[in-house]
Amino acid sequence: MATATPTSFTDKVEYSPEIAEFSPAVVEEMRSHLTKYPADRTRSALIPLLFVIQRERGWIDNAGVNFLAKFLDLEVTDVWETATFYTMFNMRQVGRHHIQICKTLSCRIMGEPEITDHICSKLGIHPGETTEDGRFTVTMVECLGSCGTAPMMQLGFDYYENLTKESVDKILEGCK
Ligand code: FES
Structure with missing residues:
Protein backbone atom coordinates (compact mmCIF):
# COMPACT_ATOMS: atom_id res chain seq x y z
CA MET A 1 0.00 0.00 0.00
CA ALA A 2 1.40 3.39 -0.96
CA THR A 3 1.74 5.98 1.77
CA ALA A 4 -0.12 9.23 1.40
CA THR A 5 1.92 12.38 1.09
CA PRO A 6 -0.43 15.31 1.62
CA THR A 7 -0.36 17.85 -1.18
CA SER A 8 -2.32 20.45 0.71
CA PHE A 9 -0.49 22.77 3.02
CA THR A 10 -3.57 22.99 5.17
CA ASP A 11 -3.06 19.39 6.25
CA LYS A 12 -2.72 19.13 9.99
CA VAL A 13 0.82 19.05 11.31
CA GLU A 14 1.30 17.23 14.59
CA TYR A 15 3.32 19.34 17.01
CA SER A 16 6.11 17.94 19.14
CA PRO A 17 8.57 19.85 21.33
CA GLU A 18 11.59 17.81 20.17
CA ILE A 19 14.52 19.89 18.92
CA ALA A 20 16.71 18.50 16.14
CA GLU A 21 20.45 18.11 16.61
CA PHE A 22 23.04 18.67 13.90
CA SER A 23 26.74 17.99 13.56
CA PRO A 24 29.13 20.89 14.30
CA ALA A 25 29.86 21.12 10.56
CA VAL A 26 26.20 21.61 9.73
CA VAL A 27 25.73 24.18 12.49
CA GLU A 28 28.79 26.00 11.13
CA GLU A 29 27.24 25.94 7.66
CA MET A 30 24.07 27.43 9.11
CA ARG A 31 26.09 30.15 10.86
CA SER A 32 27.77 30.97 7.56
CA HIS A 33 24.35 31.73 6.06
CA LEU A 34 23.71 34.25 8.84
CA THR A 35 26.78 36.25 7.81
CA LYS A 36 25.12 37.07 4.47
CA TYR A 37 22.51 39.24 6.17
CA PRO A 38 22.60 42.28 8.49
CA ALA A 39 22.92 41.29 12.14
CA ASP A 40 19.43 42.59 12.91
CA ARG A 41 17.90 40.77 9.91
CA THR A 42 18.89 37.18 10.57
CA ARG A 43 15.32 36.12 9.85
CA SER A 44 16.21 36.69 6.19
CA ALA A 45 18.31 33.51 6.39
CA LEU A 46 15.20 31.38 6.90
CA ILE A 47 15.00 30.14 3.31
CA PRO A 48 18.61 28.90 2.99
CA LEU A 49 18.41 27.45 6.49
CA LEU A 50 15.21 25.59 5.65
CA PHE A 51 17.04 24.09 2.67
CA VAL A 52 19.73 22.85 5.04
CA ILE A 53 17.10 21.34 7.34
CA GLN A 54 15.43 19.63 4.39
CA ARG A 55 18.72 18.25 3.07
CA GLU A 56 19.75 16.94 6.50
CA ARG A 57 16.41 15.54 7.63
CA GLY A 58 14.75 14.76 4.30
CA TRP A 59 11.84 17.10 4.99
CA ILE A 60 10.78 19.99 7.18
CA ASP A 61 9.77 18.31 10.40
CA ASN A 62 8.78 19.59 13.81
CA ALA A 63 12.17 19.02 15.32
CA GLY A 64 13.90 20.89 12.50
CA VAL A 65 11.47 23.79 12.77
CA ASN A 66 12.00 23.94 16.53
CA PHE A 67 15.76 24.03 15.99
CA LEU A 68 15.47 26.92 13.53
CA ALA A 69 13.15 28.89 15.79
CA LYS A 70 15.71 28.60 18.58
CA PHE A 71 18.67 29.23 16.26
CA LEU A 72 17.11 32.44 14.89
CA ASP A 73 15.32 33.44 18.09
CA LEU A 74 11.93 33.31 16.38
CA GLU A 75 8.55 31.87 17.27
CA VAL A 76 7.97 28.42 15.79
CA THR A 77 4.98 29.89 13.94
CA ASP A 78 7.36 32.31 12.16
CA VAL A 79 9.27 29.33 10.80
CA TRP A 80 6.15 27.32 9.94
CA GLU A 81 4.55 30.20 8.05
CA THR A 82 7.58 30.50 5.78
CA ALA A 83 8.10 26.76 5.35
CA THR A 84 4.48 26.08 4.45
CA PHE A 85 4.28 28.97 1.95
CA TYR A 86 6.75 27.49 -0.55
CA THR A 87 6.15 24.19 -2.33
CA MET A 88 9.90 23.60 -2.57
CA PHE A 89 9.82 22.66 1.09
CA ASN A 90 8.49 19.19 1.80
CA MET A 91 6.18 19.14 4.76
CA ARG A 92 6.14 15.33 4.76
CA GLN A 93 8.81 12.73 4.13
CA VAL A 94 9.18 12.15 0.39
CA GLY A 95 10.69 9.31 -1.62
CA ARG A 96 14.31 9.20 -2.78
S1 FES B 1 2.71 26.27 -16.60
FE1 FES B 1 4.06 24.61 -16.28
S2 FES B 1 5.97 25.55 -15.99
FE2 FES B 1 4.61 27.21 -16.16
Whole structure:
Protein backbone atom coordinates (compact mmCIF):
# COMPACT_ATOMS: atom_id res chain seq x y z
CA MET A 1 0.00 0.00 0.00
CA ALA A 2 1.40 3.39 -0.96
CA THR A 3 1.74 5.98 1.77
CA ALA A 4 -0.12 9.23 1.40
CA THR A 5 1.92 12.38 1.09
CA PRO A 6 -0.43 15.31 1.62
CA THR A 7 -0.36 17.85 -1.18
CA SER A 8 -2.32 20.45 0.71
CA PHE A 9 -0.49 22.77 3.02
CA THR A 10 -3.57 22.99 5.17
CA ASP A 11 -3.06 19.39 6.25
CA LYS A 12 -2.72 19.13 9.99
CA VAL A 13 0.82 19.05 11.31
CA GLU A 14 1.30 17.23 14.59
CA TYR A 15 3.32 19.34 17.01
CA SER A 16 6.11 17.94 19.14
CA PRO A 17 8.57 19.85 21.33
CA GLU A 18 11.59 17.81 20.17
CA ILE A 19 14.52 19.89 18.92
CA ALA A 20 16.71 18.50 16.14
CA GLU A 21 20.45 18.11 16.61
CA PHE A 22 23.04 18.67 13.90
CA SER A 23 26.74 17.99 13.56
CA PRO A 24 29.13 20.89 14.30
CA ALA A 25 29.86 21.12 10.56
CA VAL A 26 26.20 21.61 9.73
CA VAL A 27 25.73 24.18 12.49
CA GLU A 28 28.79 26.00 11.13
CA GLU A 29 27.24 25.94 7.66
CA MET A 30 24.07 27.43 9.11
CA ARG A 31 26.09 30.15 10.86
CA SER A 32 27.77 30.97 7.56
CA HIS A 33 24.35 31.73 6.06
CA LEU A 34 23.71 34.25 8.84
CA THR A 35 26.78 36.25 7.81
CA LYS A 36 25.12 37.07 4.47
CA TYR A 37 22.51 39.24 6.17
CA PRO A 38 22.60 42.28 8.49
CA ALA A 39 22.92 41.29 12.14
CA ASP A 40 19.43 42.59 12.91
CA ARG A 41 17.90 40.77 9.91
CA THR A 42 18.89 37.18 10.57
CA ARG A 43 15.32 36.12 9.85
CA SER A 44 16.21 36.69 6.19
CA ALA A 45 18.31 33.51 6.39
CA LEU A 46 15.20 31.38 6.90
CA ILE A 47 15.00 30.14 3.31
CA PRO A 48 18.61 28.90 2.99
CA LEU A 49 18.41 27.45 6.49
CA LEU A 50 15.21 25.59 5.65
CA PHE A 51 17.04 24.09 2.67
CA VAL A 52 19.73 22.85 5.04
CA ILE A 53 17.10 21.34 7.34
CA GLN A 54 15.43 19.63 4.39
CA ARG A 55 18.72 18.25 3.07
CA GLU A 56 19.75 16.94 6.50
CA ARG A 57 16.41 15.54 7.63
CA GLY A 58 14.75 14.76 4.30
CA TRP A 59 11.84 17.10 4.99
CA ILE A 60 10.78 19.99 7.18
CA ASP A 61 9.77 18.31 10.40
CA ASN A 62 8.78 19.59 13.81
CA ALA A 63 12.17 19.02 15.32
CA GLY A 64 13.90 20.89 12.50
CA VAL A 65 11.47 23.79 12.77
CA ASN A 66 12.00 23.94 16.53
CA PHE A 67 15.76 24.03 15.99
CA LEU A 68 15.47 26.92 13.53
CA ALA A 69 13.15 28.89 15.79
CA LYS A 70 15.71 28.60 18.58
CA PHE A 71 18.67 29.23 16.26
CA LEU A 72 17.11 32.44 14.89
CA ASP A 73 15.32 33.44 18.09
CA LEU A 74 11.93 33.31 16.38
CA GLU A 75 8.55 31.87 17.27
CA VAL A 76 7.97 28.42 15.79
CA THR A 77 4.98 29.89 13.94
CA ASP A 78 7.36 32.31 12.16
CA VAL A 79 9.27 29.33 10.80
CA TRP A 80 6.15 27.32 9.94
CA GLU A 81 4.55 30.20 8.05
CA THR A 82 7.58 30.50 5.78
CA ALA A 83 8.10 26.76 5.35
CA THR A 84 4.48 26.08 4.45
CA PHE A 85 4.28 28.97 1.95
CA TYR A 86 6.75 27.49 -0.55
CA THR A 87 6.15 24.19 -2.33
CA MET A 88 9.90 23.60 -2.57
CA PHE A 89 9.82 22.66 1.09
CA ASN A 90 8.49 19.19 1.80
CA MET A 91 6.18 19.14 4.76
CA ARG A 92 6.14 15.33 4.76
CA GLN A 93 8.81 12.73 4.13
CA VAL A 94 9.18 12.15 0.39
CA GLY A 95 10.69 9.31 -1.62
CA ARG A 96 14.31 9.20 -2.78
CA HIS A 97 13.15 10.57 -6.13
CA HIS A 98 10.70 13.42 -5.74
CA ILE A 99 8.78 14.07 -8.95
CA GLN A 100 7.00 17.41 -9.03
CA ILE A 101 4.71 17.74 -12.02
CA CYS A 102 3.56 21.20 -13.06
CA LYS A 103 -0.23 21.27 -13.31
CA THR A 104 -0.63 24.93 -14.30
CA LEU A 105 -2.19 26.20 -17.55
CA SER A 106 0.58 25.86 -20.15
CA CYS A 107 1.56 22.41 -18.95
CA ARG A 108 -2.05 21.36 -18.61
CA ILE A 109 -3.00 22.26 -22.16
CA MET A 110 0.22 20.76 -23.51
CA GLY A 111 -0.49 17.30 -22.10
CA GLU A 112 0.18 17.29 -18.36
CA PRO A 113 -2.87 15.08 -17.56
CA GLU A 114 -1.61 12.31 -19.86
CA ILE A 115 1.93 12.62 -18.51
CA THR A 116 0.68 12.50 -14.93
CA ASP A 117 -1.48 9.44 -15.64
CA HIS A 118 1.44 7.74 -17.37
CA ILE A 119 3.88 8.38 -14.51
CA CYS A 120 1.40 7.41 -11.81
CA SER A 121 0.29 4.23 -13.53
CA LYS A 122 3.91 3.20 -14.09
CA LEU A 123 4.68 3.76 -10.41
CA GLY A 124 1.36 2.39 -9.14
CA ILE A 125 0.55 5.46 -7.08
CA HIS A 126 -1.65 8.54 -7.20
CA PRO A 127 -0.44 12.15 -7.06
CA GLY A 128 0.50 12.92 -3.47
CA GLU A 129 1.64 9.37 -2.73
CA THR A 130 4.97 7.61 -2.24
CA THR A 131 5.74 4.17 -3.63
CA GLU A 132 5.86 1.32 -1.14
CA ASP A 133 9.62 0.97 -1.54
CA GLY A 134 10.10 4.65 -0.74
CA ARG A 135 11.77 5.37 -4.08
CA PHE A 136 9.30 7.76 -5.68
CA THR A 137 6.91 10.48 -4.57
CA VAL A 138 4.72 12.29 -7.07
CA THR A 139 3.54 15.78 -6.18
CA MET A 140 1.47 18.14 -8.29
CA VAL A 141 2.75 21.72 -8.13
CA GLU A 142 1.94 25.10 -9.58
CA CYS A 143 3.95 26.76 -12.38
CA LEU A 144 7.67 26.07 -12.17
CA GLY A 145 8.51 28.90 -14.55
CA SER A 146 9.28 26.76 -17.56
CA CYS A 147 5.99 27.31 -19.41
CA GLY A 148 7.67 27.64 -22.84
CA THR A 149 8.81 24.02 -22.64
CA ALA A 150 5.58 22.54 -21.30
CA PRO A 151 4.73 19.95 -20.20
CA MET A 152 7.48 19.72 -17.64
CA MET A 153 8.38 18.33 -14.25
CA GLN A 154 11.08 18.71 -11.65
CA LEU A 155 12.94 15.64 -10.41
CA GLY A 156 15.08 16.46 -7.42
CA PHE A 157 16.67 19.78 -8.39
CA ASP A 158 16.58 19.14 -12.15
CA TYR A 159 14.00 20.23 -14.72
CA TYR A 160 12.76 17.87 -17.45
CA GLU A 161 10.92 19.63 -20.24
CA ASN A 162 8.88 18.96 -23.39
CA LEU A 163 7.85 15.69 -21.76
CA THR A 164 6.47 12.80 -23.74
CA LYS A 165 5.54 9.35 -22.47
CA GLU A 166 8.73 8.05 -24.11
CA SER A 167 10.98 10.65 -22.48
CA VAL A 168 9.32 10.01 -19.12
CA ASP A 169 10.05 6.29 -19.46
CA LYS A 170 13.73 7.03 -20.02
CA ILE A 171 13.87 9.45 -17.10
CA LEU A 172 12.28 6.93 -14.72
CA GLU A 173 14.57 4.17 -15.95
CA GLY A 174 17.53 6.39 -15.06
CA CYS A 175 16.39 6.67 -11.43
CA LYS A 176 18.24 4.15 -9.27
S1 FES B 1 2.71 26.27 -16.60
FE1 FES B 1 4.06 24.61 -16.28
S2 FES B 1 5.97 25.55 -15.99
FE2 FES B 1 4.61 27.21 -16.16
